[in-house]
Amino acid sequence: MELPDNIKAIIINRLRGVISPEEAATLEEWQQQHAVDDEALDHYHRIWTESSSTVRQPHFDTAKGWQRVDQRLKDTGIVEPGEVRTAGLRRYWGLAAAAAAAIVIMIAGYWMFFQPTTQQQITWSKVVTADATNKYVKLPDSTLVLLRKGATITYSAGFGQNDRLLTLTGDAFFDVASHENIPFRIQTEKTVVQVLGTSFVVNSNAGADRVVVVTGKVLFTDKSKPENQCIVSAKEQVSFMGDTFVKKNVSDSNYLAWQTGTLRFTNTPLKEVVKELSAYYGTAVNVNDTLKTGSVKVTASFREQPLKEVLEEITVITGLHYRQQQDSMVIY
Amino acid sequence: MREDGLYKQFRLGFEKFYNPLCIYANSFVKEPSVCEDIVQEVFIRIWETRKDLVQSDNLRFYLFTAVRNNCLTHLNREQRMTVYSLSDIDLEDDDTVDIMPSVDDTLNYHALLGQGIEQLPPKCKEVFLLCRLGELSNQQAADSLGISVKTVNNQLWKALKMLRAFVKNTGMGLLFFL
Numbered sequence: 211m212e213l214p215d216n217i218k219a220i221i222i223n224r225l226r227g228v229i230s231p232e233e234a235a236t237l238e239e240w241q242q243q244h245a246v247d248d249e250a251l252d253h254y255h256r257i258w259t260e261s262s263s264t265v266r267q268p269h270f271d272t273a274k275g276w277q278r279v280d281q282r283l284k285d286t287g288i289v290e291p292g293e294v295r296t297a298g299l300r301r302y303w304g305l306a307a308a309a310a311a312a313i314v315i316m317i318a319g320y321w322m323f324f325q326p327t328t329q330q331q332i333t334w335s336k337v338v339t340a341d342a343t344n345k346y347v348k349l350p351d352s353t354l355v356l357l358r359k360g361a362t363i364t365y366s367a368g369f370g371q372n373d374r375l376l377t378l379t380g381d382a383f384f385d386v387a388s389h390e391n392i393p394f395r396i397q398t399e400k401t402v403v404q405v406l407g408t409s410f411v412v413n414s415n416a417g418a419d420r421v422v423v424v425t426g427k428v429l430f431t432d433k434s435k436p437e438n439q440c441i442v443s444a445k446e447q448v449s450f451m452g453d454t455f456v457k458k459n460v461s462d463s464n465y466l467a468w469q470t471g472t473l474r475f476t477n478t479p480l481k482e483v484v485k486e487l488s489a490y491y492g493t494a495v496n497v498n499d500t501l502k503t504g505s506v507k508v509t510a511s512f513r514e515q516p517l518k519e520v521l522e523e524i525t526v527i528t529g530l531h532y533r534q535q536q537d538s539m540v541i542y
Numbered sequence: 543m544r545e546d547g548l549y550k551q552f553r554l555g556f557e558k559f560y561n562p563l564c565i566y567a568n569s570f571v572k573e574p575s576v577c578e579d580i581v582q583e584v585f586i587r588i589w590e591t592r593k594d595l596v597q598s599d600n601l602r603f604y605l606f607t608a609v610r611n612n613c614l615t616h617l618n619r620e621q622r623m624t625v626y627s628l629s630d631i632d633l634e635d636d637d638t639v640d641i642m643p644s645v646d647d648t649l650n651y652h653a654l655l656g657q658g659i660e661q662l663p664p665k666c667k668e669v670f671l672l673c674r675l676g677e678l679s680n681q682q683a684a685d686s687l688g689i690s691v692k693t694v695n696n697q698l699w700k701a702l703k704m705l706r707a708f709v710k711n712t713g714m715g716l717l718f719f720l
Contacts, residue, residue, distance in 0.1 A: 215692060218699040222680070250706075257655065257705050264655045265674050270564040270578060276556055279582050283589055477688055506611065507688040522591040526604060529584075529611035
């Protein structure tokens with residue numbers, strides 16, 4: 211008899227002893243409908259339980275194996291008998307422990323580029339730069355901005371009164387406070403992002419501007435051709451490259467990794483993993499692909515761990531090795 | 543936790559998993575001594591680089607995943623065989639086959655079952671062994687092999703079906719409920 215997938219899954223859960231009451235009810239109902247008695251199921255159960263000890267018949271000398279491992283660890287001095295040390299605890303450091311970034315107030319001739327939407331003369335502006343580490347900034351309108359290390363925002367003293375306009379270089383995450391009548395706009399060198407919703411990420415760099423929207427909607431406009439624009443909705447990302455908008459669905463959750471500090475990989479090919487690690491840690495991580503390891507997949511998550519620790523974990527999982535090469539890392 | 547206390551735990555883990563891991567390795571790599579080297583190496587690396595795993599719930603998952611990957615890497619280096627990676631698609635493709643016991647009336651149930659498992663199609667056997675040796679959850683087994691939970695279930699089911707038919711064919715089935 212060919213069983214439906216859900217019944218197979220339920221029977222296997224039952225064999226494993228992790229069957230839920232709902233599943234048990236479903237199974238019973240199915241058995242009644244198909245006049246399947248318990249005998250067949252019992253037989254499967256027996257095969258399942260017996261096979262555990264069948265496959266475990268000891269063939270290998272554990273004591274001898276241990277002797278060798280123990281000896282090797284002692285030879286390399288990694289285990290010194292009797293010595294007391296604390297186990298390698300993971301060190302966490304969060305954004306909170308960051309060094310304060312500089313807040314500079316300066317007169318800007320910079321605003322000449324702007325086309326202020328109001329008659330109000332903008333006379334000075336605030337500049338916030340995250341120079342040492344990621345930095346949280348709360349704007350006068352209660353909008354929360356997380357600047358990635360190296361990013362700068364500039365906004366006028368009148369920010370929030372009848373316009374909410376700021377300029378951005380680098381990458382930032384915005385959680386925009388809603389003010390019905392005052393639009394929130396972000397200018398980068400080439401584009402303008404107008405907020406129609408709440409939270410999103412803008413990456414602006416020499417190559418391309420990218421907006422990733424977490425919740426809500428934004429309007430993404432080409433500065434040189436204001437008719438060239440694109441609405442980006444939740445879970446979408448749009449890159450502005452050359453002079454066109456390219457839209458993609460956000461499939462990975464790691465675009466926010468630098469904001470949340472968590473990197474998560476689910477069955478991700480190693481090639482992809484090293485790309486993301488390179489971007490996140492700002493250190494080149496490469497795979498030496500003589501072994502065709504590109505097909506190796508990684509499932510793991512890392513929370514604010516140093517790159518070395520992450521690589522150690524990945525190499526333990528994959529059975530590969532890594533080494534430092536000048537200022538890059540190579541997995542081989 | 544003091545280092546020496548942790549080391550004791552590490553030793554316990556070794557004693558618990560060494561044999562199942564070597565058997566698992568042996569399903570890929572046919573030389574037992576190489577299997578032992580691979581498994582020992584995995585433990586050494588865990589102690590050298592990831593002591594925190596010793597107390598972690600994930601230790602089992604790590605061990606079995608690392609051993610399998612190291613075996614595949616070894617086979618790759620040896621160039622003895624092309625290493626396949628499991629994928630949902632090709633697992634769905636291979637059909638259930640009839641596995642036939644050799645005629646030997648002296649076999650006990652365990653030996654018979656062992657013979658049946660030995661004869662399972664390679665990929666189906668791989669999934670079955672991982673689940674029975676490692677006692678991994680479906681999700682962990684799926685993650686470890688890089689396939690979907692649904693595929694894990696289907697392969698386990700296939701293995702059970704074949705083994706049941708196999709045991710029944712020998713007349714052993716009759717002894718079940720005695």
